[in-house]
Amino acid sequence: MAVSLISANLATISIESFLYGVFVMLYTSSVYFLVQRGQRKLISLGLPAKSIYKAPMFVVAHIIFCTVTGHWILTVYRLFYAFVNYEGGTQATWVYANLALDSEIVKSGLLMATLAASDAMIVSQVPIFPQGAANKWVAIPPLITWLGLIANGIGVCLQFAEFTMGEYVYADYAGRWVTADCIFTFLTNVYCSLLISWRVWRSRSRAKPLRNNSALGALAIIVESAAIQTVWNLIFFVLFQVRSNAQFIAIDLWSPMSGIAFMLINLRVALGWSDNGLYPQDSSKQRASGQNSSLTFSQQFPMQPLSVTITRTVDQIDDGGSFVEKQQELAGENFGEAV
Template sequence: MSSSSLSTVLASVITEAVLELSLYGAFAVIFSAVVYLFWARALISKDRPIFFVFLALVILFLSITAHLINAIYMLYLGFAHFGGGIPAAELYLSLSAPTTLAHISLVEVATFITDSLVIHRLYVVWSYNRRVVIFPLIIVLCQIVSGIHIIYDFSRETLFDFYSLSNPWVTSSLVSSLLISGYSSGMIMYKILMMARSFRRISGSANGKYHLRKVLVIIIESSLLQTAMTVGILVSFQIGLLVQSVLTALSPVVFGISVVLIHARVGLGWAKDNYTEPMPTPIALSVSLATSRSEERDLERGK
């Protein structure tokens, strides 16, 4: 191994750990705020958030935390235990090492949870229509198979063999995630726009349309972060750049930030609704806005 390749590998590992630790701080703060807002909402309205969503968020938080701990442990092993240099590089290039297997397994867990929450949002927005989620559920199954195969390939390959031999499974996993995100976002956008047009026809006002579009903006803005990261990993992997290992290591915390940003903005909307009195409106408009806000809250609680 040349000195330049050695320094590149070691530099990428340090970069992964530093960036992940920095992003984890932001993720932990937003996650804590989301938990507080959920709890405050439950106390004020005597309502409970959907159990699946809350449980998924907690498991996502634990998996991201475990991924960060494993990254720090890998850094300790390479530089404190092995003393850096070639032994450390060999550790990081050995995909069959337990720490590396744990690293990629936690990435697959975080990806699966994130995509499951995307499908759940689609399911709620479409009024629990099971036919709408058949396609993404099939894609999730393909993603699970691909993830299991990736972990198996890690257990028996080196980094360089991995690029050539297991590329189809990595590509399949990443494309599956993009299909789920693209399909779900498109269907959610279509449903909300149709609802907004219906409210506008009923009320003769654009207010209901505005409330629903706020929900749409929250979903689209937050999903763009996850989509951009997935595309970056896919492109860098196909090209064969080492930067894909950095992006892959950062993907759990980036996906986590993408998810909790949705709930943080929704929670802030709850707080505003609880402490702000609405202005008097005509009866027809009041009925329309009450309906649109009820639908909006149903959508938000399901994210």
């Protein structure tokens, strides 16, 4: 059944508002727990508690919150503009069909910014995961596709600005830019997911069981996030290629879905299920810190020789046939140094 343009946008406002509510809940929860746990962790490491506010995931969380919020506000604005403000609501179809309106261009730009910020965090995990086995060369392909996403996102906005009513968006330059964007973000997510999954599997096969849980947790975070974006990307790409108006629903919901995927990462890190590179440390520094801690402890509580006196009770029978308890005190013995 064909979906009309009006029906698609009415469905969009309802579903996007619901997803935005879920996104805000995840955002507030993750930021709160991230600050609380992050400050305690940094203090325990001897680092300034305020440095948590400079953590990449903390900064990107606010950027994505602004872009997703702006996208939702424009969706609501366009609803009122189409059905109330413009021509008394009699030309709603024209409003939604005109891609050259400023509100549509800015909304598309906010979507591209959300995708770029979210993909950037996934790409950033490639050369540093796992720590100690970095290879920056493997980050070049996803970096290229990420830059391609940004370039094509700018191209989409420029093409929308030059759009005129009557043009066929699926066949003109704008449609090609949109298709290229889908391909670039798809390649970025799939490449990073496969590479990180392989590295986690390799480190898990060589590590002790205690480290396996942490590795699997990090794997779940990255793979689940990339899976959400990849699946939604495919849904929109298919709908766009078959030229269905339902693609307007998919592309508008892409922004909150991408935000939700990222906030799930933040929430898991905030709850302590994985640090996910939030507190990068050098292993040599950690060993030195541990040695200094042991030295300090030994200085505060020096070891002293420990003398033990043992008293032994012996039951004997005296000449009269009665039991007599005698206590024999052994000489104090030095058992060496103890805490």
